[in-house]
Amino acid sequence: MTTLTSPVQDAETQPETTRRKRLLAASVGLWMWPALTTLAIVSLRIDGPQLGTDELVTSDVARRSLGQTLAMLHNVDAVHSTYYVLMHGWMTVFGDSETAMRMPSALAMSGTAALVALIGRRLFDARAGMCGGLLFALIPVVSRFAQEARSYALVVMAATLATFLLLRALDAPRRWWRWVGYALCVVVVGLLHLIALTVLAGHFALVAYRARQEGGGVLWRFCLAALAGAAGVIPVVVLGTSQASRQLFWVPEPDLWGLADFWPQLFVSGLCAGVVITLAAMAWKERRDALLLCFTVAVLPPFVLWAASHGDVSYFRFQYALFTVPAWTVLAGAGLARAARSWRTIAVALTVLGLLVLPDQRRMRGEFEHDVPHNADYQAAARTIEKYYHPGDVAVYVKGAPWMLDQGVRYYLRPGLKLREVFVATPAAENNELFPVYCAAPVACLRGENRIWVVVPGNDPDPLNAVPASQAKALRAQYTTSGTAPLSGLTVALLERKR
Incomplete structure (x- = not known):
């Protein structure tokens, strides 16, 4: 009703x-x-x-x-x-x-x-x-x-x-x-x-x-x-x-x-x-x-x-x-x-x-507003590596607070392109830390790689000066620097094995 x-x-x-x-x-x-x-x-x-x-x-x-x-x-x-x-x-x-x-x-x-x-x-x-x-x-x-x-x-x-x-x-x-x-x-x-x-x-x-x-x-x-x-x-x-x-x-x-x-x-x-x-x-x-x-x-x-x-x-x-x-x-x-x-x-x-x-x-x-005062150009570093990449290439990233060069470059590399880090013994995720564990004897971690990409903070003419001494010594003994790319806040270098 x-x-x-x-x-x-x-x-x-x-x-x-x-x-x-x-x-x-x-x-x-x-x-x-x-x-x-x-x-x-x-x-x-x-x-x-x-x-x-x-x-x-x-x-x-x-x-x-x-x-x-x-x-x-x-x-x-x-x-x-x-x-x-x-x-x-x-x-x-x-x-x-x-x-x-x-x-x-x-x-x-x-x-x-x-x-x-x-x-x-x-x-x-x-x-x-x-x-x-x-x-x-x-x-x-x-x-x-x-x-x-x-x-x-x-x-x-x-x-x-x-x-x-x-x-x-x-x-x-x-x-x-x-x-x-x-x-x-x-x-x-x-x-x-x-x-x-x-x-x-x-x-x-x-x-x-x-x-x-x-x-x-x-x-x-x-x-x-x-x-x-x-x-x-x-x-x-x-x-x-x-x-x-x-x-x-x-x-x-x-x-x-x-x-x-x-x-x-x-x-x-x-x-x-x-x-x-x-x-x-x-x-x-x-x-x-x-x-x-x-x-x-x-x-x-x-x-x-x-x-x-x-x-x-x-x-x-x-x-x-x-x-x-x-x-x-x-x-x-x-x-x-x-x-x-x-x-x-x-x-x-x-x-x-x-x-x-x-x-x-x-x-x-x-x-670079989110990375003041370092102004690190991770994107340009990734593009540089992609441009000259050869299959089998590996990498050395100088890492330490407040630098996150490894994570920055990896983030901007194209999907599927992964570079093994030469001197890393245990990755950060497996180490339950923000930082990985590095090889105690760097020379023993080199496996005869033909080319190594090195990414370091700053723009030193010799990029290996920014690499930890023991790692730099191992690299200088077996590799020569074939090219460098100074970028904002960092440098990308390519090392080639000595003949």
Whole structure:
């Protein structure tokens, strides 16, 4: 039987339905436009830069079997274990091209832009959220690490999601499942990068303020969720701490000037840093709790890193605090929304900022931007070898941190062309390490090969000067250099057996 409704009921129901549809459309548009704008910007020339050292490590480790990867993590890089496992699955499905390897980072930064908009709406209003999300899309450092096959972009998204989930939990603190969601997100943050757990300092400041204002047991709920989340990463903490001195021995201890120079590095643009911080300062009259959260998340972690870097190990790298950038853009979005009187003014301001940072955006997409300051042209080295390759050729790659010449050249060699490494006794994957085991007696590893390709860092006229002494001695005794190709950051040489 059909239910009949009167014209009066239809008139009452229709406006309410229309209003809900408009609210839904506005809510979707709030996060969708910043996300799509960010994705469009960061996808531009995503395959332009050659793989950097860290990306080559990602490529090498993620292509190993899961068993080999897990075995390696007991010796090195345990702090990146979650990322390597994720990338192993991703590359199994989508391949290992530059675009495929970098796309998770691009998608993560796009998701972060959406979260920035949603957080801005919760803390201020929808206008501020939209401004913050669009500002985030324009920041050069976002493009830089959205185009890098490392965990930093995923860390940024996870830490920002944790902030968003905390705000939702604070909206209804008695709903325990919201705190469970927050705790699980804290686990993910720690698994992706332990240092990102410093975001909890900012979260604690907000919760402590709310507890003083409202009470209701919110503080103990937060502490329980945060501690449960942090406890979930204890195995990574134990392994990571034991490996820290080996992995970060080269990071210098920061002085006071390093702390002052941190902010331009964080945005990879002094101009952009100045604009964002100025806009953030213009939001100073907004809600106190909102300002407290954004300010503490943006500022406290770098100071914690700086203070912690005066012991045996220094952790003071701007990449490790990249997750603070969304907090700056939330504040900057609120400042821009407050200063601008119309959407037209906001559009003009964003356009001007986009034009001002355009040189930095172009620089982020430079061919060697991911391998500064070495600027090693692995692609040209691979093309050189391919051009003059003869069946039976073998190779010697001079390897050692931070150089990854073997992985770089192998990555860019055409599929099917594999050069046996003469002096490698045990490959890195079988050694459960990032580096292989070399022959103890190099001369015994030579098998009468007619031609050997040698790839070394730098452009020394005699490339064998860069080869370890024992290996160079064995090569000089039996081979002569028939040709060299000095390239950006490295040299390719062809040795031929003496007659």
